[in-house]
Amino acid sequence: MPEVMKLEDIRKNFGSIQALRGVDLTVNGGEVLALLGDNGAGKSTLIKTISGIYPIDGGQITVAGKPVRINSPREAMDLGIETIHQDTSLAPDLSIARNLFLGREPVTIPALGVFAPLDLKRLKAEASKLLRRVGISKNLDADAPVNSLSGGERQSIAISRAMQFSASLIILDEPTNNLGVEETNGVLRFIREVRDAGHSVIYITHNIHHVMNVADRAVVMRHGRIVADLMIRDTDLLSLEAIIMGADAATLAAGLKHGKQH
Template identity: 45%
Template sequence: MTDAPLLEIRDVSKTFGSVISLSGVSTTVHAGQVTCVLGDNGAGKSTLIKILSGVHQPDGGELLLDGKPVRLGSPREALDAGIATVYQDLAMVPLMAIWRNFFLGSEPTKGWGPFRRFDRATAIDTTRRELLEMGIDIRDPDQPVGTLSGGERQSVAIARAVHFGARLLILDEPTSALGVKQAGVVLRYIARARDRGLGVVFITHNPHHAYPVGDRFLLLNRGKSLGDFAKDELSLPDLTRMMAGGAELEQLAHELERDPS
């Protein structure tokens, strides 16, 4: 791994009318590392995702990819640059087979001209192989993706992004609707993607999910950065306290205390 970050976010700001969604946010993402972006609802996480995925352009600051300034004008440009975003809804069709979902919109074909047709065998073999390389042993690639658990569906989406050339993987709250066991499944696959050399941006509001896999932590609150920390600069209790708004909670506790008189 080189010292230069795969992605650098420098003082990025974004406003919508009079609403400041992001203000002066900075962090870095290295290849083979996980940068966790934490914050509650309204913290600016969704806006940051959309800037990184090319949906929105920042009003201030800049993005650097491989040390060079880049402007991502659309999601297609982000994909072409190797930035893949896995949203919470996963963009999957529940009633379609796993292998059909894996290649949805990018189907392999064989033959020429009017004889060109979908190459089903290649799609099934590739899906099975790519999932196995990520450590995902599916029972049957023909089963509808809707029959998989939430963690398994997230894992298929991650493997799909890796297969189609992602160098930077942005994960939008992948563990938010999952139980402890299924969240653990997803965290394992995030670690596998990291170990394969990808840079990962893990968006979450749960410090207990972020800390085990994270190498760097950006904390957001109402569009502003509360800090950008390497793992050796921050313990899990510190991260949890900052996420919980330690000072605000202490003030609230004082306000709620009973008057002994």
């Protein structure tokens, strides 16, 4: 599989705190990569640098073979990187259709700039088509406001939006955090479908069962570095858990000391 994105020696500091201390990571095409690690390990910071929220302080990002700088969420999207945050990805008062196209609205008279009229017909037609394609259209009306949907439906809509713009890399930041069991299973199933459709997925979670269930590869971060990178088929739940907890004694001790300070 060709590589979708390559990170080399990515560094990010917040004042004197080194949040990322040289991260090297290659994301391959069509894989679900689970990004694991304790709170404060640097997962969120890493994701925010890839999705254009934080500028990096050092290192090189390569997307589809080209070195790039990602300075804004918009630039990340234009590079085919779509990020779905926990539960902040949709505007609840807007309709499903308007959410799907937020920031990339189809308009009829583009010359009018931001005052250009939305192409409401196309908006609705494409939204309905998308809802059908991803199999969540059963009784969803594209004109219904997002605040009338369940949490699982909302996440599915957010993920569909990423697929619709043919993102090569979809980043999911704890997408099942506030969901029930049934809805979580729906979202996990959906993640597999996304991968089967050819998109790469970075999936951040604390739930190791989900990782075994849905991911192809697990990458573990600790103290701003990647400490393990393994294929799911080569590991099992217990070993993975041990690695996340800090398998070697030295880091375990450091983790305990760190814990005491809080």
